[in-house]
Amino acid sequence: xxxxxxxxxxxxxxxxxxxxxxxxxxxxxxxxxxxxxxxxxxxxxxxxxxxxxxxxxxxxxxxxxxxxxxxxxxxxxxxxxxxxxxxxxxxxxxxxxxxxxxxxxxx
Amino acid sequence: xxxxxxxxxxxxxxxxxxxxxxxxxxxxxxxxxxxxxxxxxxxxxxxxxxxxxxxxxxxxxxxxxxxxxxxxxxxxxxxxxxxxxxxxxxxxxxxxxxxxxxxxxxxxxxxxxxxxxxxxxxxxxxxxxxxxxxxxxxxxxxxx
Numbered sequence: 001x002x003x004x005x006x007x008x009x010x011x012x013x014x015x016x017x018x019x020x021x022x023x024x025x026x027x028x029x030x031x032x033x034x035x036x037x038x039x040x041x042x043x044x045x046x047x048x049x050x051x052x053x054x055x056x057x058x059x060x061x062x063x064x065x066x067x068x069x070x071x072x073x074x075x076x077x078x079x080x081x082x083x084x085x086x087x088x089x090x091x092x093x094x095x096x097x098x099x100x101x102x103x104x105x106x107x
Numbered sequence: 108x109x110x111x112x113x114x115x116x117x118x119x120x121x122x123x124x125x126x127x128x129x130x131x132x133x134x135x136x137x138x139x140x141x142x143x144x145x146x147x148x149x150x151x152x153x154x155x156x157x158x159x160x161x162x163x164x165x166x167x168x169x170x171x172x173x174x175x176x177x178x179x180x181x182x183x184x185x186x187x188x189x190x191x192x193x194x195x196x197x198x199x200x201x202x203x204x205x206x207x208x209x210x211x212x213x214x215x216x217x218x219x220x221x222x223x224x225x226x227x228x229x230x231x232x233x234x235x236x237x238x239x240x241x242x243x244x245x246x247x248x249x250x251x
Contacts, residue, residue, distance in 0.1 A: 033220030036155050037227060049215045056130030060137065060158050062151060077127065085134065 001106050003065050003088055006044065010092065010102055012067065015074055017088030023064040026103055028096050032057045039063050044103055046096050048072045055081040064088065069096045115143070115177040121161055121186070123170035126214065132173050133158040136184070143177065145250065153182045153248040156228040159221045160186040160244045166211050167191065168242065181230075182248045192238035199234075200226065 004019030006012065024042035029035050030049045039045055041062040047054060050072050058066050065088035068074055074082075074089055082089045092099055117139065119132035137154040157173070164171040168190020176183045193199050200222050207217025226232050231247040 030215055031218040031220070032215040033159065033218045033224055036158065037220060037224045041151070051214050052127055053129060053214060053216070056134060056158065059134060060130070060151070060154050081127075 003090070006065075006103060006106060007090060009106055010094070010099070013091040015068075015079060015089040015091055016082040017065065017086070019088070021064045021088055023103075023107060026100055026107070027063070028100055036061050046099050048096070050074055050078060052077045052081050054078065055085055055087050058082075058087045059085045065090055067092055067099055069094060069099055112179060115139070117173075117175040117177075119173040119175075121164045121170045121173060121188075123165065123168070125165060125170075129162055129165045130158055133161055136175055140177070140182070145177075145182070149182065149248050149250060152228040153184075153246070156225045156232075156246045156248070157184050157186070159224045160184070160246060162216060163221050163244075164188045164190070166207055166216060171241075179250065181250055183245065185243060185245045187241065187243040189241040192240055192242055193234070193236040194238050196234050196236060 001023050003021045007014045023044045025040050027039040027043040028046040030047050036057050039061040043063045044065055045063040046067045046069050048070050050068055054066055067090045069092055071093040133154045140150045164186055168188030171186060171188030174185045198204050202223045203219040205217045205219035211217045225246055229246040230249045233245040236242040
């Protein structure tokens with residue numbers, strides 16, 4: 001499924017990226033060392049962590065996109081760095097579990 | 108750009124407590140390796156291990172330096188710092204063991220996975236450390 005399909009189906013906000021990346025799996029965690037070693041290439045990564053380091057982690061782990069859950073706002077630095085590094089960033093008001101359950105039906 | 112028998116070297120300075128630019132050395136190495144046409148899976152393993160070492164230097168030492176060497180045989184990075192050193196390397200290699208302070212944990216780091224992740228993704232990992240002097244971490248991923 002393309003990122004833009006997820007955005008449309010689940011009413012998410014596309015903060016950075018063109019929505020063309022392909023999502024092939026789901027991963028959720030807020031501890032960055034867990035994410036970098038366990039998330040797979042193409043995963044949709046759900047987190048409430050919104051500091052700038054999530055961008056480097058997403059880029060190195062090669063996830064399809066980051067979804068900031070629970071209405072967590074991305075600060076300016078995160079958005080800027082995500083744009084610079086070609087990282088797709090989404091926002092959702094849903095809690096993590098709901099995002100996972102609903103996304104899994106679409107993948 | 109390609110690797111035809113020659114050696115490519117890269118050097119980076121890692122700033123202390125700078126979480127904004129943390130990971131930039133690893134990201135730059137990743138871009139370079141992609142241009143060189145190195146196999147994707149090896150690039151991912153190497154740069155994840157390097158990122159963990161880079162972050163450790165930012166968190167625990169007062170920054171440091173990274174020296175990367177790319178040859179047709181292997182990818183190697185040596186990350187050195189003049190930080191406090193690791194008193195017990197065996198303990199530091201255990202998953203979940205962390206000495207990171209609270210403000211670092213709040214950022215999502217300090218899960219005690221840094222060195223274990225390096226070991227997991229490197230083909231060779233060497234950690235040399237002396238308390239009060241510093242630490243040198245060498246990560247190698249073989250290309251053949």
